[in-house]
Amino acid sequence: MSISWKRTYAVALKDMKEVTRNLFILSTLITPFLFALIFGREADVPLVIHFMIINITFATVTCFVQMALLAEEKERKTLRSLMLSPASGTEIMLGKSAVASAITLLTLVICLQLTGYMPDAPVIYAGLVLSLLFYLLLGMILALFTKSLIEASVLVMPVIFLLGMGNLFFELVEDYSFAFLLEYLPNFQLEYLAAAAGNGESGLLHLGGVAAWTVAAAGCALILYRKRTYLDQ
Amino acid sequence: MQSRAFPLKLRVSNQQKGEYAMIDVTHVYKYFREETALQDLDVHVGKGEIYGFLGPSGSGKTTTIHLLTGQMKPDIGSVTVMGKTGDQLKQPDFLQRIGVMTEATGLYQRLSVMDNLKLAADLYGVKAPEKRINELLALTGLTEASRKRADKLSKGMMQRVLLIRALLHEPELLFLDEPTAALDPASTKKIHEALLEQKENGVTIFLTTHDMEEAEALCDRVAFLHHGSIQKSGVPKELRREHADGSISVELQDGRRYRLIQDEKHADRLAGWMKTGSIAAIQTNVPTLGDIFIEVTGRELV
Numbered sequence: 193m194s195i196s197w198k199r200t201y202a203v204a205l206k207d208m209k210e211v212t213r214n215l216f217i218l219s220t221l222i223t224p225f226l227f228a229l230i231f232g233r234e235a236d237v238p239l240v241i242h243f244m245i246i247n248i249t250f251a252t253v254t255c256f257v258q259m260a261l262l263a264e265e266k267e268r269k270t271l272r273s274l275m276l277s278p279a280s281g282t283e284i285m286l287g288k289s290a291v292a293s294a295i296t297l298l299t300l301v302i303c304l305q306l307t308g309y310m311p312d313a314p315v316i317y318a319g320l321v322l323s324l325l326f327y328l329l330l331g332m333i334l335a336l337f338t339k340s341l342i343e344a345s346v347l348v349m350p351v352i353f354l355l356g357m358g359n360l361f362f363e364l365v366e367d368y369s370f371a372f373l374l375e376y377l378p379n380f381q382l383e384y385l386a387a388a389a390g391n392g393e394s395g396l397l398h399l400g401g402v403a404a405w406t407v408a409a410a411g412c413a414l415i416l417y418r419k420r421t422y423l424d425q
Numbered sequence: 426m427q428s429r430a431f432p433l434k435l436r437v438s439n440q441q442k443g444e445y446a447m448i449d450v451t452h453v454y455k456y457f458r459e460e461t462a463l464q465d466l467d468v469h470v471g472k473g474e475i476y477g478f479l480g481p482s483g484s485g486k487t488t489t490i491h492l493l494t495g496q497m498k499p500d501i502g503s504v505t506v507m508g509k510t511g512d513q514l515k516q517p518d519f520l521q522r523i524g525v526m527t528e529a530t531g532l533y534q535r536l537s538v539m540d541n542l543k544l545a546a547d548l549y550g551v552k553a554p555e556k557r558i559n560e561l562l563a564l565t566g567l568t569e570a571s572r573k574r575a576d577k578l579s580k581g582m583m584q585r586v587l588l589i590r591a592l593l594h595e596p597e598l599l600f601l602d603e604p605t606a607a608l609d610p611a612s613t614k615k616i617h618e619a620l621l622e623q624k625e626n627g628v629t630i631f632l633t634t635h636d637m638e639e640a641e642a643l644c645d646r647v648a649f650l651h652h653g654s655i656q657k658s659g660v661p662k663e664l665r666r667e668h669a670d671g672s673i674s675v676e677l678q679d680g681r682r683y684r685l686i687q688d689e690k691h692a693d694r695l696a697g698w699m700k701t702g703s704i705a706a707i708q709t710n711v712p713t714l715g716d717i718f719i720e721v722t723g724r725e726l727v
Contacts, residue, residue: 202547206533206540213535273530273590276494277548278517423496 195286199279203287207261211291216341217260221299223352224249228303239390242309243383244360246300246320250327250379251356253299256348257292258331263344266335281417289328296324313389315399319382322402326378327355329409336416355379378405446505447472447598447629448493453502455488455653462488463653466502470631470646475624477640478633479718480650486633487527489650490602493631494525507598521549524591526584527602534576538567538586541575542593549594561589564622565615581612588616592623599623601632605639617642637714647714651722661714668717669710676706684710 211217227248231241265271274284300320304310311317330351338344353361358379365371374380381401388395448470455463463485470476478486491497492504495514503510509519532541539558546554562568565585570578578586584604591599604620605613620630620643634640640647641661648658657664675683677698685691698704712720 196550198550199548202544206536206544209540210533210535268534269529269531270533272496272527273525274548276496276520276525276530277545278521278550279548280517422498423491 195280195283196278200283200287200290203274203279203284204290207288207291208294210264211257211261211295214260214264216345217257220252220256221295223252224299224303225306228306232303232307237307237309239387240359240383242304242307243379243386244357245303245307247323247359247379247382248352248356249296249299249303250323251348251352254292254296254324254327255331255334255351255355256344257295258288258328259335259338259344259348260341261288261291262332262335263338264341266338267340285332292328292331293324296327311386313386313395315389315395316386319385319395319399319402322399322406323378323382326402326406326409329406329413332413333409333416336420359383376401378402381405446470447474447507448476448631449503449505450489450492451503451505453492453499453504455485455492455497456500461653463492463499465654467655468648470629472629473624473627474645475620475630475632475643477644477647478631478650479635479637479640479647479714480633481635481724484650485653486650487602488653490525490527490600490631490633494523494600495519521594522597524594524596524599526587526591526600526604528606530587530590532575532578532583532586532590535574537572537574538562538578539571541586542590545590545593551594554593557593558589561592561619564619565589581608584608585612585615585619588619592619597628599628599630599632601630603634604632605634605636613639637718640714649718649721651724657717657721664714664717665711668712668720672710674706674708674710675704677703678705679703 224245227245231237231245262271265274275281311320334347334351335344338347355377356379358374358377362371362374362380365374375384378401381398385395385398385402388398446469448468450466450468453463453466454461455466466485466489468476468489478489480486488497492499493506493514495512498511504514506514507519507522509516513519532538533544536544542558542561543554545551546558551557558571559568562571565588567582567585567589570582573582575583575586588601588604591601599620601620605616608616617639620632624630630643632643644661646658646660647664649656659667670686672684672686675685675695675698677683685695718724
């Protein structure tokens with residue numbers, strides 16, 4: 193399977209132009225900045241807060257931007273014209289993912305500057321990259337179930353609360369029997385990875401946890417998109 | 426639920442086959458849950474033809490285009506386009522050779538006309554894209570609108586931009602789904618001119634329409650689609666001749682109008698009027714494609 197980087201770039205450039213003119217999507221960037229500004233003012237920000245901000249960025253920026261780009265294409269009937277062009281599904285998704293990734297990276301850099309956190313272990317960066325991939329794939333999967341930007345903004349709410357802010361609210365539910373299951377979610381695994389690395393441990397177990405979620409998301413996305421190849425499926 | 430028994434009899438297609446069939450649809454059936462969208466469809470389109478599918482809304486025109494462009498697969502039968510079939514209709518080398526303009530292929534509203542077309546040019550690998558875009562903008566009278574945002578375009582302008590997008594990469598085969606629906610006469614004329622120029626360049630065009638005047642103006646052959654099957658097909662002039670009843674209409678100077686069958690009895694009457702100089706106008710009664718559609722299907726085209 194060959195990839196035309198020219199076509200991929202064309203899709204990415206188009207999406208970047210669209211996003212920069214879409215106030216609805218741009219407004220979602222406010223959430224991580226707000227949290228970073230509020231919590232970054234404290235002298236000693238705990239790890240759980242740093243990773244809450246990171247996970248909120250992944251949920252509200254990576255996942256939502258990816259969903260929104262696809263949902264709006266469906267709503268405006270432009271996705272069909274893309275799929276009737278020589279651009280392959282891979283090229284289209286790579287182009288869109290490039291835009292969501294670029295905006296995520298910019299947001300993360302600014303937020304982490306505001307909170308004063310700088311990851312200092314390669315394994316944490318590996319976890320961040322895998323998390324980015326996971327949320328891109330999650331955005332693609334959820335976009336299959338949305339027909340418009342408004343639907344996307346509703347469907348992303350559970351992602352924001354559970355995977356974005358879940359770390360913050362864990363204390364409220366840790367006495368419940370199901371609470372232990374939450375700790376296997378990718379947002380918790382990422383935070384535990386950073387904590388392990390900070391304590392001088394390898395963190396590979398938790399990196400494996402994030403990787404497993406990413407692989408599962410990739411598998412789901414592949415199966416679901418292959419099933420939707422034809423209009424009447 | 427309608428029966429879906431496999432068709433046991435072979436229907437010989439009454440379609441004229443071109444020397445090289447660009448489109449070959451043979452005994453196609455397409456079902457959507459309990460509805461039969463297409464039944465026993467046979468279509469053969471030769472190179473360089475403009476082939477028109479006439480039918481009212483819901484007759485199966487758009488479903489046919491979806492099958493021909495690989496967006497759907499037939500449940501029974503085969504669809505071959507430029508020698509490609511099945512999953513080959515989704516491959517980049519096939520998509521590079523076709524242009525599609527349907528109501529399901531919109532423009533990016535926040536981008537300008539030029540940005541929309543540049544994107545298409547990049548996706549199709551058009552050489553010298555700006556030159557090509559400007560040529561087509563001039564052809565369709567849209568040069569002044571190139572910097573306009575797509576959401577500021579009128580419907581007529583939007584349709585023309587969609588057509589330009591379908592023509593940018595010089596496709597061999599064009600699929601147009603109601604290209605001039607709800608357009609003003611000026612925009613319709615521009616689109617027709619552009620399509621006739623493409624035909625002169627050897628492009629094959631498959632278009633669907635419920636505008637019989639458009640079909641008469643553009644199409645080399647037409648097919649009437651009703652309830653998912655072709656009721657009648659042929660060259661428009663020949664169809665009109667075939668369905669003409671041989672009558673003439675006569676308008677006299679005093680405003681009275683008569684419809685006369687061409688026979689001996691009426692010839693005397695006509696001669697009488699001619700001798701007295703009573704005739705104001707006289708014409709042969711040839712049915713329109715719309716009249717033929719009503720006669721063949723029992724319902725109107727719209």
